Amino acid sequence: MIAFAIRRILVGIVMLLAMVLVVFILFFAAGNPARDVCGKFCTPEKLKQVTQVYGYDQPISEQFGLFMKGLVVGRDYPVDDKYREALAKSNPDLVIHCPAPCLGYSQHDALTVNQDIVKYAPVTLSLSIYSFVLWIFFGVLIGVLAAVFKGRALDRITVGITLVVYALPTFFIGTFLLQFVAIKWRLVPYPSYVSIADGGVIGWFSSLFLPALTLALFYMAAYVRITRAFVLESLTEDYIRTARAKGLRTRVVLFKHGLRAALTPLLSMAGLDFAALLAGAVITESVFNYQGLGLLAVTANKNSDLPVLIGLVIVAGAAVILANIIVDILYAYVDPRVRLR
């Protein structure tokens, strides 16, 4: 078991390195990053300054090495040594130390990427957890009900609704909820994020309802269908017949025997979906204008803020890889057959 876990973690680290490398190649090999970061109204002086701050004139292997060094021990900006030393004498405030694990420096925000991410993370984290709870609870519950009433009206209606909800773009659902439920019909107050510190748990909870619902609906539709399929499959197993034959109540057979077999693959999927959300629900946050990591990505894209984009992509990828490791190890713990592979 421990050997399996160690092997899995090592593979994860290699994957992470490969991912950082691929991100670097994608973002740097394609064009002229200094030119992109410099923006639309680029002057030769500004271009030179951007190049000195970020060291974009160095070979990509050099830059990759510096980036990895930053991740492990931290680094200083501007990257260009001579420029930084001159700056340290004339204007020491402009030299930025970015402690490990340094993801980069955003000249646009005048913050390190880590500071940027920490600033925007609470909204994303709240939103992800909230919608995760919503979609798992209702998705699994409705999925089990649909499986129990397979072929009957309830099942058909549920499956029909999930198909439509699954097909609707998130931004359409979000705008509909915002424009009609919140603004036109005034069923809920206009959503704007309130932190626990400002509004208490209740304020926080109610401020996140519409965006979390928007985000959860898509996943809910998917999880209803998956749960239904898994439960239907497990209900044909012999041990279910045995349990019924023993005279157990339907409820016990369903939830203790039927759902349990379906829950393991379901939770491993849920772990990965949750991790993917941690990079920010780009679309939901844009619709509701919630200052989370997704909106940070949209803003960074608009400003050609390459360091922030790279940082976000790496954090997101790392979250998914980490979730993969955790899920695999838990799976191996639950199901010993996995360890042998």
Place this chain on the structure above:
Amino acid sequence: MSTLPPGSYVAEVTANETSFETPEHGVTPPHFSAIVSRSPGSLAWERFRSDRKTVVAAVVVAIYIVLAILAPILVGLHVLDPYTAHPSLINDESLPTGGTGISWAHPLGVEPGIGRDTLSRVGYGLSLSLFISSFAAVISVTIGVVLGIVAGMSRSWADTLIGRLVDLVLSFPQTLMLLALSGVIIGFLTGTLKVPAGDPAQATYVIAVLALFGWPPVTRVVRGQVLSLREREFIDAARLIGASRARLYFKEVLPNLWAPILVQFTLILPAYVSTEAALSFLGVSILPPTPTLGNMLTSALQYATGDFLYFIIPALLLVIVVVSFNLLGDGLRDALDPKTNR
């Protein structure tokens, strides 16, 4: 027979239903002539036909495909006109006069703001969206199938490498990547590759990233199928007569994969239509005035309460096409592979 796709030899068998020579079904005794030998293909067709939902979905998909092909032709013939503004049909609140602006000339009304014909725009937009999505789906499925066959057939490092590549691509958060890469890659397309800026560059970008991030699920499915195919006798036979690797992969294995390939294509396409819409919302797909379903939906958002018809039309079209393709894909899978009882 192994080099033929099952479907093509099936046609002959069904035409000659009492054929005694189909080896899989043994010899039918003459006095049991009521028992008809049926090929896998005719069984699949039977299952497909008896599934009402799938047949309806197939009809809807067919209508959409016809519309998508007709729309650009009609635009070329000036029957549809997605670009001309009709300011006379717009009132002071920049909404269509009379609520929707529906008339004989504009059966679905006109767009709020500058009054372009909605029917022409959704028709043309649908066509573009489906074209972009199918182009990307063809590329994704091609990459996925080739890598899937190589991974499934090789019992060595190639399998491991492709497996890790699949994991790597899947660990990138898709929406974020598609957004984050847009600036850099569109810059690369217009700068280095000299693709004209605007629609061509945006369309190329959307197709490229959809294809680049979309192939891993196809590879997984195909690899799984190949793992069982490679143990079959006809593969051994081909190996024995000294077939080259390329022949083995693409002449022996590939023709047996048409069913999963078709299913995967039908399921990937609607996902791409949705993703194109999401990219439009984020402003990295084709931009107005050229219509796509996605950018129409995005421009309709601001009229959600003002002009509900205009808000709902692109969304309805999108939902219907996505749901139909999904139902068709599921139905095809059930019909072609009865073992997977989802």
